[in-house]
Amino acid sequence: MKDKRIILGITGSIAAYKAAILERALVKKGAEVQVIITSAGKEFITPLTLSTLSRRPVISEFFARNDGSWNSHVDLGLWADAMLIAPATASTIGKMANGIADNMLVTTYLSCRAQVFVAPAMDMDMYAHPAVQQNLDRLRSFGDIIIEPGTGELASQLTGKGRMEEPDVIIEKLEIFFAKQNELRTKKILVTAGPTFEKIDPVRFIGNYSSGKMGFSLAEECAQRGADVCLVTGPVALQTKHPRIRRIDVETADEMYEAAIAHFPQADAGILCAAVADYRPATVATEKIKKDSEPLPIQLTTNQDIAASLGSLKRKNQVLIGFALETNDGIVHATAKLKKKNFDFIVLNMLDEPGAGFRGDTNKIHIIEQNREITSFPLKNKQAVASDIIDKLIAYLQ
Numbered sequence: 001m002k003d004k005r006i007i008l009g010i011t012g013s014i015a016a017y018k019a020a021i022l023e024r025a026l027v028k029k030g031a032e033v034q035v036i037i038t039s040a041g042k043e044f045i046t047p048l049t050l051s052t053l054s055r056r057p058v059i060s061e062f063f064a065r066n067d068g069s070w071n072s073h074v075d076l077g078l079w080a081d082a083m084l085i086a087p088a089t090a091s092t093i094g095k096m097a098n099g100i101a102d103n104m105l106v107t108t109y110l111s112c113r114a115q116v117f118v119a120p121a122m123d124m125d126m127y128a129h130p131a132v133q134q135n136l137d138r139l140r141s142f143g144d145i146i147i148e149p150g151t152g153e154l155a156s157q158l159t160g161k162g163r164m165e166e167p168d169v170i171i172e173k174l175e176i177f178f179a180k181q182n183e184l185r186t187k188k189i190l191v192t193a194g195p196t197f198e199k200i201d202p203v204r205f206i207g208n209y210s211s212g213k214m215g216f217s218l219a220e221e222c223a224q225r226g227a228d229v230c231l232v233t234g235p236v237a238l239q240t241k242h243p244r245i246r247r248i249d250v251e252t253a254d255e256m257y258e259a260a261i262a263h264f265p266q267a268d269a270g271i272l273c274a275a276v277a278d279y280r281p282a283t284v285a286t287e288k289i290k291k292d293s294e295p296l297p298i299q300l301t302t303n304q305d306i307a308a309s310l311g312s313l314k315r316k317n318q319v320l321i322g323f324a325l326e327t328n329d330g331i332v333h334a335t336a337k338l339k340k341k342n343f344d345f346i347v348l349n350m351l352d353e354p355g356a357g358f359r360g361d362t363n364k365i366h367i368i369e370q371n372r373e374i375t376s377f378p379l380k381n382k383q384a385v386a387s388d389i390i391d392k393l394i395a396y397l398q
Helices: 016-028 047-054 073-079 090-098 104-111 124-128 130-141 167-180 213-224 253-266 306-313 330-341 382-397
Strands: 005-010 032-037 082-088 115-120 150-153 159-163 188-193 198-201 204-206 228-233 245-249 269-272 279-281 300-302 319-326 345-350 365-369 374-376
Touching: 005 016, 005 073, 005 104, 016 032, 016 047, 016 082, 016 167, 032 047, 032 073, 032 104, 073 104, 082 090, 082 104, 082 167, 090 104, 090 115, 090 130, 115 130, 115 167, 124 130, 124 159, 188 213, 188 253, 198 279, 204 279, 213 228, 213 245, 213 269, 213 382, 228 253, 253 269, 253 306, 269 306, 269 382, 306 319, 306 330, 319 330, 319 382, 330 345, 330 365, 345 382, 365 382
Parallel strands: 005 032, 005 082, 082 115, 188 228, 188 269, 228 245, 269 319, 319 345
Antiparallel strands: 150 159, 198 204, 279 300, 345 365, 365 374
16 A cells, blocks of 8 residues: 555545544555545535645645636546545435536546545445445446445444445455556456457448457456556447557457467467457458348358467467357357367356346356366456456466
8 A cells, every 4th residue: 555646535424434544544554645525525524634634635626716726636537546435425426427527526536547446325225225226336337346335333323234334444455456456567468359340341241249348347457457458359339448458459350360369479368358250251242232122142251260379379378268158058168169279268158147248237257277167156247257357367377
């Protein structure tokens, strides 16, 4: 935690008193802490207390004085190594989830490039309400880490889940996060993501439903842990966040093959998450094919096998991870692919499992290793799934 720059966001909750304890613990561990507090938060704890603990002025409003000076949410978002909102009320969580930038805290959140941690605090019925849970799920889909509240006696004198997690537990989660940032330092990782599009004519193509979300989550996770990442992606609507990710955009399987072959030799590991088309039209029409009453036959030819090619090139000091999306007999098919492609381990998704597969924000995976050991994971958001996969990769690299 030493010299880490932390934005501590405080909102209008009785749990704001815990924020002072949290702030003091962060400062004692050597972190620089910048507090941003909402107007409601100041009703529960004073800026004087907080600024005394951090030795920095507390920020609350956009404009500091009536002399034209103002607080830059952009500069704060670039300054931080992490942002922690504790306590986070239902109101603030809702604003964050829906981009309602009507105060300094949420505006800074929207500008923040660093990892965001959210520690909810509210009454049990509020926390359990579908609207709040939906907003929390949306924050998870953005990559935010939700620090689940504890169960116990609440300010309402009811007993249930909703009280903000204790400061020492929150500190531990931050320490684990920062410790992980060095796990892949000096490593180079190749990640493939998204679909490929194979042209039929200038306006039509053969493709699949891959959104690229899983591959992008893996790239961000690797970069977050210190790796230099080469991300080769098919056509997707996603953007990378981490500056250590070098993105190469391709469209066809042939283009992805060329990029992967070129960059894998320099990599310590390859993660082949892209949904690459196995076939492409043997001929591509130069003009748009007009509709006719007769059936349109399309002759297909086989694309080059990226996974098999990289598997044959893999050195002993390299790790290669494959993916398999199956509709039936998943373990059998994935195990066969693991051996055939020379993967170190393969990640299996079953399309018939709710929440798994293309497009969604969640996934349910099974990791199969060369020794036939199988590790199955529960349904998680794709950021958490990426963390599980990279934990396994690190074990192999070590």
